[in-house]
Amino acid sequence: MLSVHSDEHFMKEAIRQAEIAYEKGEVPVGAVIVADNRIIARAHNQTEQLNDATAHAEMLVITAAENHLGTKYLNECTLFVTLEPCVMCAGALYWAQLGKVVFAAQDEKRGYSLHEKNLLHPKTKVEKGKMEKEASKLLKDFFKNVRID
Amino acid sequence: MLSVHSDEHFMKEAIRQAEIAYEKGEVPVGAVIVADNRIIARAHNQTEQLNDATAHAEMLVITAAENHLGTKYLNECTLFVTLEPCVMCAGALYWAQLGKVVFAAQDEKRGYSLHEKNLLHPKTKVEKGKMEKEASKLLKDFFKNVRID
Numbered sequence: 574m575l576s577v578h579s580d581e582h583f584m585k586e587a588i589r590q591a592e593i594a595y596e597k598g599e600v601p602v603g604a605v606i607v608a609d610n611r612i613i614a615r616a617h618n619q620t621e622q623l624n625d626a627t628a629h630a631e632m633l634v635i636t637a638a639e640n641h642l643g644t645k646y647l648n649e650c651t652l653f654v655t656l657e658p659c660v661m662c663a664g665a666l667y668w669a670q671l672g673k674v675v676f677a678a679q680d681e682k683r684g685y686s687l688h689e690k691n692l693l694h695p696k697t698k699v700e701k702g703k704m705e706k707e708a709s710k711l712l713k714d715f716f717k718n719v720r721i722d
Numbered sequence: 723m724l725s726v727h728s729d730e731h732f733m734k735e736a737i738r739q740a741e742i743a744y745e746k747g748e749v750p751v752g753a754v755i756v757a758d759n760r761i762i763a764r765a766h767n768q769t770e771q772l773n774d775a776t777a778h779a780e781m782l783v784i785t786a787a788e789n790h791l792g793t794k795y796l797n798e799c800t801l802f803v804t805l806e807p808c809v810m811c812a813g814a815l816y817w818a819q820l821g822k823v824v825f826a827a828q829d830e831k832r833g834y835s836l837h838e839k840n841l842l843h844p845k846t847k848v849e850k851g852k853m854e855k856e857a858s859k860l861l862k863d864f865f866k867n868v869r870i871d
Contacts, residue, residue, distance in 0.1 A: 625785050626794040626817035636774050645775040660841055661817060664810025668775035689838055692809055 578610045580653070580675060584704045587653040587677070590617040590630065591711050597622060598719065601711045604630040604654040606638040606647065613650070614638035630654060631662035635669050648672050648696065655708035657684035657701070663692040673698040677708035727759045729802070729824060733853045736802040736826070739766040739779065740860050746771060747868065750860045753779040753803040755787040755796065762799070763787040779803060780811035784818050795819050797845065804857035806833035806850070812841035822847040826857030 576582060583605055590603025594617035602618040616633035620626055631654055638647055651673040658666060658676065663685035666674060674697055685692045693699065725731060732754055739752025743766035751767040765782035769775055780803055787796055800822040807815060807825065812834030815823060823846055834841045842848065 620794060620817075624792055624794055625788050626819075627781055627784055627814045632776055635776055639774050643773055645769060645773055659813055659817075661810055661813025664808055664813055665776045668769075668808075668810060670775075 580700075580703055583607050583612065583651070583653045584655075584675065584677060584708075586612060586615065587655050588704065588707055588711065590615055591655045591708065594618045594630070595711060595715055601715050602630045602654065602656045604634040604652060606634050607651045607653065608638075608642070608647075608649055613641045627661065629659065629662050631658050632665055635665050639669065646670050651675060653703075655704075656680055656712065657686065659683045660685050660688065660692060666697065667692060667694045670694045671697045673700070675700045675703050677701075677703055677705045678712060679705070729849075729852055732756050732761065732800070732802045733804070733824065733826060733857075735761060735764065736804050737853065737856055737860065739764055740804045740857065743767045743779070744860060744864055750864050751779045751803065751805045753783040753801060755783050756800045756802065757787075757791070757796075757798055762790045776810065778808065778811050780807050781814055784814050788818065797821050800824060802852075804853075805829055805861065806835065808832045809834050809837065809841060815846065816841060816843045819843045820846045822849070824849045824852050826850075826852055826854045827861060828854070 586605045587603045591601040595601035599618045605612045606614040614634045614637035616630045618630045619628040647669045653675045655677045657680040735754045736752045740750040744750035748767045748770050754761045755763045763783045763786035765779045767779045768777040796818045802824045804826045806829040
């Protein structure tokens with residue numbers, strides 16, 4: 574049985590968020606933020622629904638977690654996200670000083686790690702590839718069916 | 723007399739937003755977005771007030787302008803901002819495909835231009851140094867009086 578405190582459990586919840594995005598016709602990216610082994614915020618990409626290029630899952634989930642905790646800093650928190658963050662989201666993670674970032678699929682076009690300098694906060698730990706297959710399949714299925722400009 | 727269509731006029735309005743931030747105890751950065759020679763959105767840094775590390779003036783003004791126009795893309799718009807955008811905001815400007823960015827003061831610690839690659843959209847024009855003195859003075863006065871972590 575999958576422990577409710579395992580990274581797999583939390584990434585599954587992020588993938589569930591990505592599925593919600595998929596069902597709404599959004600690029601399927603989902604995220605959750607965990608503090609003390611508990612999910613304190615969930616979000617999915619809403620750029621189409623909100624007509625807002627900044628409404629990535631990570632941006633929304635950071636704001637939600639900060640509201641929940643009443644603080645600008647998330648250094649005790651872990652972000653689980655189904656796709657590698659872009660430059661904008663990496664910048665946001667820097668400001669929020671995330672404790673740890675776990676992402677599933679790599680973004681070979683827009684991933685923050687394509688840049689020479691580390692864009693995240695120097696104290697932020699990173700783990701990649703967690704449930705990559707499941708997260709990538711969702712993205713591939715989406716782009717097979719929908720043509721995005 | 724200052725034309726209401728001049729860059730100076732629009733930057734003055736951005737500085738007015740920065741002054742509002744200053745009065746609220748926020749790092750004094752302000753921004754406006756202009757379309758067809760008209761201001762369609764105004765915002766100031768609200769990271770303290772909203773307890774949200776992502777609530778930079780640029781992020782808020784981009785979302786407001788997109789809401790106003792009902793589109794994710796701002797390629798016909800100009801952003802006037804009192805401080806050079808950070809990596810997060812440059813990433814947001816990339817996604818929104820801003821037509822032009824005019825900024826006043828340079829940010830020697832966190833400015834996007836410290837990075838090797840151009841983080842903005844390749845089509846985005848950039849102008850810097852517009853009313854730099856006024857914008858910098860506001861920031862210097864702020865940091866003289868308030869100690870920020």
